[in-house]
Amino acid sequence: EAAVTQSPRNKVAVTGGKVTLSCNQTNNHNNMYWYRQDTGHGLRLIHYSYGAGSTEKGDIPDGYKASRPSQENFSLILELATPSQTSVYFCASGDATGGTGQLYFGEGSKLTVL
């Protein structure tokens, strides 16, 4: 069974603070993704990675950075958190190229920025 784990599962941050969301996968997948989910918008891609050391901008990268230090780990970094970044964030992994193939999602990280 594919396994993607996220931490923390819940986080409350203050405006202007730094937030790091972490993701670990044990699937040995090359590709990893960070999405945010908001009512009315579905899942929107923030950053993704094709492997250790690589990061790519998704559709809504502004205000976010990403880091892929190893095959297993992919982090999303909010250097200066804002209330508009309050959302549920999902990490996913997958092995297919070209936007095909199954994605395996974590259980989500709920972020509230006050």
Added chain:
Amino acid sequence: QQQVRQSPQSLTVWEGETAILNCSYENSAFDYFPWYQQFPGEGPALLIAIRSVSDKKEDGGFTIFFNKREKNLSLHIKDSQPGDSATYFCAAGGGSALGRLHFGAGTQLIVIP
């Protein structure tokens, strides 16, 4: 511009009825169309997927009907059960999608016993 659109936003059906969820897409180069199912408090999980070379895909009580010419597809959930109550996301990828899926906004399905 939203690449994938879903309708309705919310759908309520009685137990035993067939629920029909609709999806349309913009880019004719997309050739892979998965549907993901999400229960409250969980991450989405792949339910069923179709490639553009096919016009129909069945898996248990779930069927995708695909119309390449019209650039739309639908998910039919036959004999809906309360356990099917969830949010369903249509997505599109492949072709010129540059290695990622584009998701729709989702349809929330409620099945009343």
